[in-house]
Each structure stands twice: as structure tokens, then as C-alpha cells.
């Protein structure tokens with residue numbers, strides 16, 4: 419058996435941070451094990467390549483969630499990254515920290531040390547924001563965050579002025595002092611290439627002699643001596659291996675696979691484990707529960723002016739943009755399609771934003787099986803206005819259906835099972851229509867073609883939400899942090915309740931979803947966890 423001080427399972431957004439920070443001290447021997455392979459691929463590195471990697475099965479777990487009754491029994495497709503960088507290697511790169519209140523709520527849920535003030539130093543330490551180093555932003559961290567305002571489609575200005583017409587202020591930095599308002603999204607790229615957690619944290623230090631990175635290795639279970647984690651078993655090239663962790667095993671397999679691996683290893687709801695014939699190490703009822711996700715809905719508008727559809731639909735347009743990208747690393751292929759957006763309240767009496775807005779100068783309404791619609795924009799000039807909830811009141815769960823680690827777990831998102839989630843989206847889509855009717859937009863919009871004017875009563879709009887709302891790929895909270903071993907999986911030091919030598923560090927530990935995209939907060943969790951771990955070993 420190979421011996422290490424730390425074993426990190428999963429080289430995703432959080433796992434790459436841990437591999438870097440824990441191996442900085444050359445006396446710590448660190449093993450990072452990743453189920454997928456390399457991230458050195460053209461479509462991973464080219465920002466808009468996420469349209470392609472969305473369905474690439476050698477680098478994507480390609481999960482299918484169970485039907486949700488609240489979403490008219492539709493199932494949803496859940497891409498998750500299976501390669502170095504994890505989901506940060508296939509995501510849409512929108513960089514949003516979340517609302518300061520989100521983290522204050524995490525602290526109030528019984529997690530000392532997790533208020534926004536406690537976490538701000540980590541948000542600063544992780545990033546290289548090109549504009550400045552001030553009270554809120556960092557300029558020398560590993561993760562480059564780009565301001566791409568000068569490259570955005572001109573219609574983004576119509577979006578901002580439309581919002582201003584409705585009294586929503588422009589916010590030049592939604593990751594600065596205040597999150598609320600509308601503006602242009604910052605993205606995790608550097609010089610036109612994706613800045614994944616792997617590129618930021620792992621690639622630069624991969625040659626450290628005290629760091630071992632094993633790829634294409636599926637961790638099949640965590641090994642225990644009594645209630646202490648002592649190592650892992652993993653499968654690589656059809657053989658089983660074991661590795662030993664002298665200090666800690668750290669589970670960073672993401673919101674789907676971390677609870678799955680805990681359950682496979684005997685930590686989870688006792689009845690579920692027994693049903694699956696897994697030997698119970700520790701009855702932890704909350705493992706896999708509390709699943710939350712952001713749901714989005716888009717409204718589509720035909721445009722009087724040319725949009726990315728005109729640039730990316732014809733083959734010669736794609737060829738031209740491809741040449742431009744290869745030669746200059748600029749143009750639409752160097753960006754996310756989510757160019758502008760914001761955070762707003764749709765009614766009085768709320769303490770913070772309840773809705774996130776998206777504006778994309780592109781439309782894709784034709785679903786092609788096995789191919790992301792984004793790759794085949796509509797054949798006419800058009801754009802989309804989108805909305806997603808900031809929080810979710812609906813709760814789902816992840817549970818194993820077999821003790822076989824190669825069998826996908828059952829994902830039950832239970833979308834739209836809470837009336838408040840429907841209400842937020844209904845008010846959100848009404849806001850989209852108000853935006854479309856402003857002077858700034860009506861001068862460039864021909865008409866709304868999906869869902870279209872026939873969808874006009876509240877009942878029709880709700881039905882459309884139930885028929886079309888889609889994950890925006892932010893599952894979280896399935897190993898949620900908190901003080902109660904019956905309701906929470908890890909404590910505020912991210913240690914698994916009732917177990918020694920085992921932490922969970924990834925998006926699964928969020929107590930509740932944050933307002934906005936979650937990659938930045940997951941990287942922050944990795945940064946904070948590395949300090950907690952290093953502080954513990956120096957005692």
C-alpha cells in the first residue's frame with residue numbers, strides 16, 4: 419500500500435485548490451486521485467468549447483436526474499466534469515462570488531468562521547482580478563478573472579439601459595462591494611483561454627515531488643479502521659489498488675459523487691445502506707439529503723440587428739471565428755454566451771436579490787438529440803433573456819441504488835416542489851417581458867418567439883415554467899455543513915460528524931445555495947478548508 423499524509427479524492431474546483439495548498443509544504447505527501455483524464459484538450463481550453471464538452475462522455479459523467487413532479491415529470495440532463503479541473507473545466511465560466519448575506523446565513527446556520535467577513539480574504543486570495551487590488555478584490559491569486567466588457571456584443575448595452583429604464587441600477591462590479599444590480603459578467607479566462615481550477619491551481623505545481631496525481635482512477639470506497647478513515651481503494655485499468663492516508667482523507671468529488679462515495683463507504687442513512695447491502699460504518703441520515711439547485715427559464719426574441727446567430731450559424735461564420743480565435747484568442751469563441759446579467763429583487767419586502775438575470779446575444783431553440791442546442795444557433799437574428807432563482811426552497815436527494823461504485827446514483831432534484839420557487843420564477847419571467855418592452859429593447863426587438871404572446875396569463879406562464887425550466891448546473895448542499903449530526907454531514911471544520919480523519923470539501927458542503935453561480939464559492943471553500951487542515955496539523 420502507498421503511504422501519503424493526505425489523500426484528496428477528485429481534482430475538481432475544490433480538489434485542485436487542496437492539492438496545491440496542502441503540497442506547498444514539501445514535508446506533506448499528497449495524493450490527488452481523479453476519475454477522469456487530462457484537461458489538455460482544445461474544446462476544454464477554448465472558452466466556448468463548453469458547448470461541445472457538454473455531451474462528451476469521456477470527460478463528462480453525463481448524469482440523468484429522475485423526473486420531478488413539479489416540472490411536469492420531466493427528467494433533466496446533468497453534465498458534470500470528469501477530468502482534471504472537474505466541472506470547472508466544462509462550465510460556462512461566469513464568475514460570481516455570491517451575495518455577502520448568503521455567507522452570513524451560512525454562519526447563522528451554526529457555522530462559526532463562515533460569515534462574509536471571514537471569507538472575504540479567501541475570495542481575494544484566490545483571484546487575479548485585472549482591474550485592481552482593493553478592499554474587495556484580489557490581484558495576485560492563481561485564478562485569473564477577466565473583464566471582457568470591451569469584447570461584448572453591442573446589444574449588452576441595450577440590456578443594461580433597459581434595466582436602468584426599469585429603475586435597476588448598473589453595477590460595474592457585481593463581485594465588489596455590492597452584488598445587486600445589472601452589469602456585464604466577469605469570466606474565468608486568461609488571454610482567451612479557460613481558467614479552470616486545474617489551470618489555476620494544479621498545472622503550475624503538478625511537478626512538485628511531494629504531489630502524486632493519479633488520473634483515470636475511480637475511488638471505489640474510503641477505507642476505515644473503526645470510525646477512522648485510513649485510506650482509499652481505487653480502480654485503475656481494471657485493477658484495484660489501495661492507498662493509505664496517515665493524516666486525512668479529503669473527499670472533493672462534487673455534489674453528486676461525494677454523497678455517493680460516503681454512502682458506498684458505509685456513511686449514510688442506515689436503512690439506505692442496508693437496502694444496498696453496504697456495511698454500515700456510521701449512520702448519518704443527512705448524507706445525500708438537502709440537494710438544492712438553481713433552475714432557469716429563457717425567453718427568446720427575434721432581433722432587428724445581427725446577433726451571434728449570424729456569426730455562428732453558417733459554417734463559414736464558424737470557420738472565420740475559429741481562425742480569428744486561433745490567431746488572436748478573441749471573438750465570441752473566447753467568451754461565454756452569458757454576457758450580461760444581474761441580481762434583482764422582484765418584490766418588496768425581500769432582504770436581498772431573489773432572481774439572477776442573463777442576457778445572451780444568441781438564441782438556440784432547436785433541440786437536437788445528443789448535441790447541445792447552443793452549437794446550432796437559430797437561423798435568424800435573435801437573442802435570449804434568461805432568469806434563474808437565487809435560492810431554492812425545493813429539496814431533493816442523492817442516493818445509491820447499488821453497492822457497485824460504477825453504477826450512477828439516483829438523483830432526485832424534486833424541482834419546483836415548493837410554491838415560492840414557482841413564484842420567484844413567475845415574477846422573474848414577468849420582469850424579462852418588462853425588460854423586452856422598454857424603449858432600449860423594443861427598438862431592436864421584432865417579437866418574442868418563445869414562449870410567445872399566446873402565453874400570457876399567470877397560469878400559462880407557470881405551466882411554461884413547469885414545462886421548460888432547466889437546471890443551470892449548480893447542484894449543491896448534499897453533505898451540508900452544520901452542527902447537528904442528524905441534519906448535517908460535516909461540522910464547520912468540514913469534518914464528517916462521527917468520523918475521524920475524513921473531511922468533505924466541495925460544493926456539497928454548502929448549507930444553502932448562494933445567490934449566483936457557484937464555482938467561485940466552491941474554490942473559496944477549497945481555500946478555507948486548506949487553512950483549516952493546515953492549522954490542525956500544526957497544533
Ligand SMILES: Cc1cc2nc3c(=O)[nH]c(=O)nc-3n(C[C@H](O)[C@H](O)[C@H](O)COP(=O)(O)OP(=O)(O)OC[C@H]3O[C@@H](n4cnc5c(N)ncnc54)[C@H](O)[C@@H]3O)c2cc1C
Pocket residue numbers: 427428429430431432433451452453454472497498499500501502503504505506508509510511512513514635636637638670671672673675676679890891892893923924925926935936937938940
Ligand atoms: C455545464 C456547466 C456549466 C456551469 N457553469 C457555471 C458558471 O458559468 N459559473 C459557475 O460559477 N459555475 C458553473 N457551473 C458549476 C460549477 O462549475 C460547479 O458547481 C463546480 O465546478 C463544482 O465544483 P466541485 O469541486 O464541487 O466538483 P467538481 O468540479 O465537479 O469536481 C469533482 C471531481 O471529482 C471527480 N470524481 C468524482 N467521483 C470520483 C471518484 N469516485 N473517484 C475519483 N474522482 C472522482 C470528478 O471526476 C471531478 O473531477 C457549471 C457547471 C456545469 C456542469
